[in-house]
Amino acid sequence: MTERFTKAAARNIFYGGSLFFFAAFVGLTGLSHSYIVNTSTDKAGLTDAVARGKHVWEKNACINCHTLLGEGAYFAPELGNVWLRYGGDKDHDGAVAALKAWMAAQPSGIEGRRQMPQFNLTEKEVEDLAAFLEWTSRINTQSWPPKLSG
Amino acid sequence: MKYESQKVALWYFAAAMALFGVQILVGLLAGAVYVLPNLLSELLPFNIVRMIHTNALIVWLLIGFFGAAYYLIPEEAETELHSPKLALVQLGLFVFGALAAVVGYLFRIHEGREFLEQPTWIKAAIVVVALMFLYNVTMTVLKGRRTVITNILLVGMWGIAVFFLFSFYNPSNLSLDKMYWWYIVHLWVEGVWELVLASILAFLMIKMTGVDREIVEKWLYAIVGLALFSGILGTGHHYYWIGTPGYWQWIGSIFSALEVAPFFTMVVFAFMMVWKSGRRHPNKAAMLWSLGCSVFAFFGAGVWGFLHTLAPINYYTHGTQVTAAHGHLAFFGAYAMINFAIITYAMPYLRGHRPYNQVLNMWSFWLMCGGMAFMTFVLTVAGVVQTHLQRVLGMDYMEVQSQIALFYWMRLGAGAIVALGTVLFLYSIFGPAREERPASIPADYQPAE
Numbered sequence: 330m331t332e333r334f335t336k337a338a339a340r341n342i343f344y345g346g347s348l349f350f351f352a353a354f355v356g357l358t359g360l361s362h363s364y365i366v367n368t369s370t371d372k373a374g375l376t377d378a379v380a381r382g383k384h385v386w387e388k389n390a391c392i393n394c395h396t397l398l399g400e401g402a403y404f405a406p407e408l409g410n411v412w413l414r415y416g417g418d419k420d421h422d423g424a425v426a427a428l429k430a431w432m433a434a435q436p437s438g439i440e441g442r443r444q445m446p447q448f449n450l451t452e453k454e455v456e457d458l459a460a461f462l463e464w465t466s467r468i469n470t471q472s473w474p475p476k477l478s479g
Numbered sequence: 480m481k482y483e484s485q486k487v488a489l490w491y492f493a494a495a496m497a498l499f500g501v502q503i504l505v506g507l508l509a510g511a512v513y514v515l516p517n518l519l520s521e522l523l524p525f526n527i528v529r530m531i532h533t534n535a536l537i538v539w540l541l542i543g544f545f546g547a548a549y550y551l552i553p554e555e556a557e558t559e560l561h562s563p564k565l566a567l568v569q570l571g572l573f574v575f576g577a578l579a580a581v582v583g584y585l586f587r588i589h590e591g592r593e594f595l596e597q598p599t600w601i602k603a604a605i606v607v608v609a610l611m612f613l614y615n616v617t618m619t620v621l622k623g624r625r626t627v628i629t630n631i632l633l634v635g636m637w638g639i640a641v642f643f644l645f646s647f648y649n650p651s652n653l654s655l656d657k658m659y660w661w662y663i664v665h666l667w668v669e670g671v672w673e674l675v676l677a678s679i680l681a682f683l684m685i686k687m688t689g690v691d692r693e694i695v696e697k698w699l700y701a702i703v704g705l706a707l708f709s710g711i712l713g714t715g716h717h718y719y720w721i722g723t724p725g726y727w728q729w730i731g732s733i734f735s736a737l738e739v740a741p742f743f744t745m746v747v748f749a750f751m752m753v754w755k756s757g758r759r760h761p762n763k764a765a766m767l768w769s770l771g772c773s774v775f776a777f778f779g780a781g782v783w784g785f786l787h788t789l790a791p792i793n794y795y796t797h798g799t800q801v802t803a804a805h806g807h808l809a810f811f812g813a814y815a816m817i818n819f820a821i822i823t824y825a826m827p828y829l830r831g832h833r834p835y836n837q838v839l840n841m842w843s844f845w846l847m848c849g850g851m852a853f854m855t856f857v858l859t860v861a862g863v864v865q866t867h868l869q870r871v872l873g874m875d876y877m878e879v880q881s882q883i884a885l886f887y888w889m890r891l892g893a894g895a896i897v898a899l900g901t902v903l904f905l906y907s908i909f910g911p912a913r914e915e916r917p918a919s920i921p922a923d924y925q926p927a928e
Binding site for chain 1: 524530590627651653654655659662701722794802803875877
């Protein structure tokens with residue numbers, strides 16, 4: 330064992346194996362890239378409003394309280410499917426109006442309840458954010474989350 | 480300490496520990512906001528608190544890695560650093576960038592994705608700093624003796640820099656964004672960081688146990704091999720629910736289940752070396768941190784990762800407090816503790832003292848580790864309850880949170896214990912030391928190899 334498994338052999342296995350697995354990983358993410366662009370996300374629906382909404386989401390660091398598709402902080406509700414919780418799939422304008430009202434009412438100031446900051450978003454920014462959340466709700470996530478509650 | 484230029488590590492360790500203090504303070508605040516939600520909510524909202532907590536962690540760990548590299552590379556390469564001055568300039572720039580980022584966060588200046596909230600100019604500065612570091616250590620290694628430890632360390636450090644470049648790519652397609660985001664986050668902490676961790680641990684084992692370098696190096700290759708073979712495709716466990724194809728559920732489940740292997744091997748390695756050598760190194764505290772690091776990395780990154788890594792389980796637990804429990808113990812066990820180990824080992828040499836304040840240091844070990852273990856347990860229970868109420872019964876998020884408030888109180892208590900351990904650690908490292916090292920034996924305790 331000692332003679333056959335030399336340090337040189339260990340080194341070659343490490344570098345060779347790592348390169349192999351990394352190449353496999355890059356190949357698979359390449360496949361996934363085209364799957365995401367063409368199949369699992371709404372290519373035609375990725376409008377400028379959605380892109381702007383994503384920027385609003387990032388600029389205000391929403392991810393550091395909420396989760397989005399399960400990733401982020403765990404301090405506030407999951408928002409990957411919030412559009413469906415708001416009933417946006419049935420009543421688009423109603424959901425946008427509800428989101429506007431919600432954003433305007435923050436922080437609630439209720440004692441003992443988690444506070445969402447007032448971000449002072451313009452009307453258009455909230456509409457863009459709604460477009461982003463609507464687009465996100467249509468990503469094929471293999472039916473995650475298990476419940477509407479997120 | 481054999482080489483004068485190793486001294487730069489002292490400044491790195493000091494900077495890392497200062498930021499570690501910031502991380503713990505802000506973490507305590509975050510834990511307090513969980514149970515007292517109105518605390519500072521207008522002045523300093525939770526998203527900013529959390530951003531500082533995570534960013535401080537990443538930056539101090541990196542500064543600690545840089546310091547460890549500057550400390551161990553001269554000894555390994557048997558030559559002075561290429562440019563100690565460049566190393567200090569690099570540190571100055573990095574600390575300035577980190578402070579600028581934190582102050583910016585306080586004034587709501589941030590952009591981008593989770594953990595990558597830095598404004599673009601700071602990201603660019605990070606790249607410049609990384610290039611300075613890589614140039615400096617690579618030149619040092621090239622002119623000196625090459626060892627497996629320096630090779631693996633360099634591969635790890637180059638990997639960190641290369642994968643960071645993905646932070647500049649931010650497509651407007653959220654699924655694509657998330658997929659490439661993990662090229663940084665996962666391939667760092669479950670990939671190249673493990674190389675850095677394993678090489679520092681191997682260095683400490685050679686120095687403290689005096690076991691033959693050949694044996695340690697073969698173990699090192701085996702450990703980092705297992706880490707990358709499992710860890711690279713293990714990225715798949717982040718690709719279950721973000722719009723990626725279904726095959727990731729199989730690949731991710733299988734390979735991430737194997738991610739326990741390198742950590743288990745590390746435990747066996749560390750204890751075997753110590754047991755085999757039978758040598759008693761005078762720096763018992765450094766030995767404790769080294770052995771403890773392997774054990775806590777195994778539980779935090781290995782076992783707690785495995786708990787929710789299989790796709791059918793992850794479907795329910797993803798993004799709950801189970802994730803938070805795993806994240807806390809994994810970062811602490813694997814990366815914070817290896818920093819404490821190398822710092823505890825190196826500080827007596829850097830300050831020219833015999834190992835000092837060891838009892839205090841070992842108390843801080845038990846306080847920090849006990850606190851973190853308890854925090855992990857309560858967050859795990861909280862996560863299981865949350866998973867059931869929210870993901871199985873479909874209860875509303877905020878309602879579930881009020882059901883698990885008790886666990887958040889216990890987590891805050893655990894955090895306070897960790898903070899106490901932190902204070903003890905900082906004092907034991909930077910506080911007064913009584914016994915000077917006699918000038919006649921400048922580099923004792925060092926094995927002949």
